[in-house]
Amino acid sequence: MRYWDEHMECMERGTLQEIQLKRLVETVKRVYTSVPYYRKKMQELGLIPEDIKDLSDLQKLPFTTKQDLRDNYPYGLFAVPLSEIVRIHASSGTTGKPTVVGYTKHDIGIWSEVMARTLVAAGADKHSFVQIAYGYGLFTGGLGVHYGAERIGASVIPISSGNTKRQIQLMVDFGTTVLACTPSYALYLAETMEEMGIDKSQLKLKSGVFGAEPWSENMRKEIESKLNIKAYDIYGLSEVIGPGVAFECEYQCGMHINEDHFLPEIINPETGEVLSEGEYGELVFTTITKEGLPLIRYRTRDITALHYDRCKCGRTLVRMEKVIGRTDDMIIIKGVNVFPSQIESVLLEMGEVEPHYQLIVDRVNNLDVLEVLVEVSERMFSDEVRKLEQLEKKITKAIEDTLGISVKVRLVEPKTIERSEGKAKRVIDKRKI
Numbered sequence: 001m002r003y004w005d006e007h008m009e010c011m012e013r014g015t016l017q018e019i020q021l022k023r024l025v026e027t028v029k030r031v032y033t034s035v036p037y038y039r040k041k042m043q044e045l046g047l048i049p050e051d052i053k054d055l056s057d058l059q060k061l062p063f064t065t066k067q068d069l070r071d072n073y074p075y076g077l078f079a080v081p082l083s084e085i086v087r088i089h090a091s092s093g094t095t096g097k098p099t100v101v102g103y104t105k106h107d108i109g110i111w112s113e114v115m116a117r118t119l120v121a122a123g124a125d126k127h128s129f130v131q132i133a134y135g136y137g138l139f140t141g142g143l144g145v146h147y148g149a150e151r152i153g154a155s156v157i158p159i160s161s162g163n164t165k166r167q168i169q170l171m172v173d174f175g176t177t178v179l180a181c182t183p184s185y186a187l188y189l190a191e192t193m194e195e196m197g198i199d200k201s202q203l204k205l206k207s208g209v210f211g212a213e214p215w216s217e218n219m220r221k222e223i224e225s226k227l228n229i230k231a232y233d234i235y236g237l238s239e240v241i242g243p244g245v246a247f248e249c250e251y252q253c254g255m256h257i258n259e260d261h262f263l264p265e266i267i268n269p270e271t272g273e274v275l276s277e278g279e280y281g282e283l284v285f286t287t288i289t290k291e292g293l294p295l296i297r298y299r300t301r302d303i304t305a306l307h308y309d310r311c312k313c314g315r316t317l318v319r320m321e322k323v324i325g326r327t328d329d330m331i332i333i334k335g336v337n338v339f340p341s342q343i344e345s346v347l348l349e350m351g352e353v354e355p356h357y358q359l360i361v362d363r364v365n366n367l368d369v370l371e372v373l374v375e376v377s378e379r380m381f382s383d384e385v386r387k388l389e390q391l392e393k394k395i396t397k398a399i400e401d402t403l404g405i406s407v408k409v410r411l412v413e414p415k416t417i418e419r420s421e422g423k424a425k426r427v428i429d430k431r432k433i
C-alpha cells in the first residue's frame with residue numbers, strides 16, 4: 001500500500017475524532033479572539049467558544065460564504081498579524097473583487113503534507129518526474145502541487161499552463177511520469193499530441209492528478225486511454241487551502257478528505273440543515289489547523305455526498321464522491337436541476353462524438369430552451385448528411401432520457417468549440433443577460 005502518512009491516513013475513527021475535536025475547539029477560540037467578524041457572528045447567535053464541547057456542536061456555528069470573504073476584502077478574515085503571512089493567493093472573481101487567502105509558514109507546511117499524501121496515493125515517489133501544467137501565480141493549483149511533489153522528493157517540472165506543443169515536447173524529452181492539470185486540458189494535450197504525430201508510446205507517463213473542475217467517469221476513461229495512464233481525481237479550493245483537500249487512492253471509489261485538517265459536512269443548500277451519510281447536498285468545510293485564514297463552515301457550493309465505510313486501501317479518511325455539480329453552476333431549466341456533467345457523461349458514453357460541448361440556455365416566449373452544441377469527430381463529419389442527422393437524433397434522445405426535459409442538439413464542426421487551458425466554459429445562459 002502507498003501512504004505518505006500511514007499514521008494519520010489510517011487512524012481509528014475514535015482517535016481521529018478526538019484530534020478533530022481538540023483542533024476544532026482551538027480554532028473556534030482563535031477566531032473568536034482574533035477575527036472581529038467571527039466574534040460578532042457568534043455573539044449574534046448567543047455563542048461563546050466554550051459552547052463547542054463536542055463535534056456535533058459544529059452545527060451551532062455560523063456559515064461562512066464567498067460573499068463574506070469579499071465583504072472582508074482583502075485581509076478582514078485573517079486570524080494572525082499580517083507579519084505572520086508568508087503567502088497570498090487570490091481566486092479571480094468573474095464579478096467584483098477576488099477572493100483573497102493568506103498562509104502562514106505553518107499553513108504552507110500543511111499544504112505540502114496534504115499534497116504529498118495526494119501524490120503518493122496516485123503512485124508518485126521520489127523517482128517521479130512531475131509535470132505541473134496547472135497555472136502558477138495567484139491561482140493555487142500550480143504551487144500546491146509543487147509543494148507536495150517537492151515534499152516527496154520527486155523531480156518537479158514547473159512548466160505552468162499553456163504553450164501546449166512545448167508541454168508535449170518536454171513531456172517526451174524530460175520523461176515526465178506524472179502529469180498535473182485540469183482534466184479538460186489533459187484531453188486537449190492528448191488531442192494536440194495526435195496532431196503533432198506523437199504516439200502515446202513515446203511517453204513515460206504513468207499517472208495524472210486532475211482537478212479544479214468537475215469531470216465524469218467517462219472522461220476519466222477517455223483520458224486514460226488517450227494518454228495510456230491511470231487518471232486520479234483530486235479536489236481542493238483556495239479558500240480551504242488549494243489542491244490537497246481530498247484525493248483518490250488506487251481503488252478510486254471516492255476521494256479521501258484530509259479530515260484531520262478539514263472537517264466536512266453536507267448540508268441542504270436551501271435550508272442549511274445537515275444531511276446524513278450518503279445524501280447529496282452542498283459540501284461545507286471547517287479548517288481546523290490553518291492559522292492564516294481559518295474558515296468556519298465554509299460553503300463550497302459543490303454538490304456531493306460523503307461515505308464513512310472503510311476503504312479497501314486501508315485509509316479511514318472519509319470519502320467524498322466526485323462533485324456532480326455546483327449550486328451556482330446548476331442550471332434550472334423548466335424547473336429541473338441540470339448539471340453540465342450529466343450531459344458530458346451521455347456524450348462520452350456514446351463514443352461517436354468528441355467530449356467538447358457547450359450548453360446554451362435561452363428563454364423563448366417565456367419558455368426555457370436548452371440547446372446543446374456537440375462537436376463531431378473528423379471521421380464522423382465527413383460522413384453523409386443522413387448519418388449526421390441520425391446521430392443528432394440519437395444524442396437528443398439520450399440526453400432527454402437522462403435529464404427528463406426536451407433539448408435541441410446541434411452538431412458542430414470539429415474544433416469549433418473554444419478550447420480552454422484552464423476551466424472549460426460549458427454554459428452560456430442568455431436568460432441572465
Ligand SMILES: [Zn+2]
Nearest residue numbers: 249311313315
Ligand atoms: Zn481508499
